[in-house]
Amino acid sequence: xxxxxxxxxxxxxxxxxxxxxxxxxxxxxxxxxxxxxxxxxxxxxxxxxxxxxxxxxxxxxxxxxxxxxxxxxxxxxxxxxxxxxxxxxxxxxxxxxxxxxxxxxxxxxxxxxxx
Numbered sequence: 795x796x797x798x799x800x801x802x803x804x805x806x807x808x809x810x811x812x813x814x815x816x817x818x819x820x821x822x823x824x825x826x827x828x829x830x831x832x833x834x835x836x837x838x839x840x841x842x843x844x845x846x847x848x849x850x851x852x853x854x855x856x857x858x859x860x861x862x863x864x865x866x867x868x869x870x871x872x873x874x875x876x877x878x879x880x881x882x883x884x885x886x887x888x889x890x891x892x893x894x895x896x897x898x899x900x901x902x903x904x905x906x907x908x909x
Contacts (some may be wrong), residue, residue, distance in 0.1 A: 796850040803827035805860045812871050830866045831859070843891050858890045 800818075801892035803824045816824075837842045846852050851859060865883050868875045 795853055795903050796846070797853065798849050798851070799828045799831055800824055802831060802851060802856070802859060802863065806867065807834060807854070807871070810861055810864060810868075810871070810873070826870060827867055828864060831863050834862065838888075838891070843888070843895050845895065855891060855894060858887055858894075860886045862891075872897050 800819070804813065804819045806827055807819060807823065808815065813819060832848065835844060835848060847853070862884065865875065865880055865887065
């Protein structure tokens with residue numbers, strides 16, 4: 795099962811109590827968060843950390859992405875995020891993503907070379 799970019803945006807705000815469970819996200823908030831997600835997705839793709847499409851986020855990485863995106867957008871929602879703390883938090887969260895991507899199996903046999 796996968797989640798969409800709008801579901802990601804909604805979860806980002808709900809996880810920090812910026813959006814109540816019965817509320818729907820505004821178009822402006824959704825557009826801002828999804829735009830940040832798209833930009834970060836390109837950055838992560840450069841590092842080979844992305845194997846999913848923009849609008850089909852696997853559940854296994856969804857919560858990590860919620861945290862990563864919140865780390866980027868929090869100042870826009872009135873939560874200060876000093877640069878040093880932002881970098882430290884992103885480094886820790888990206889470790890989770892790297893660990894997950896590193897475990898993916900290719901399905902190909904690996905030939906051993908002995909010297």
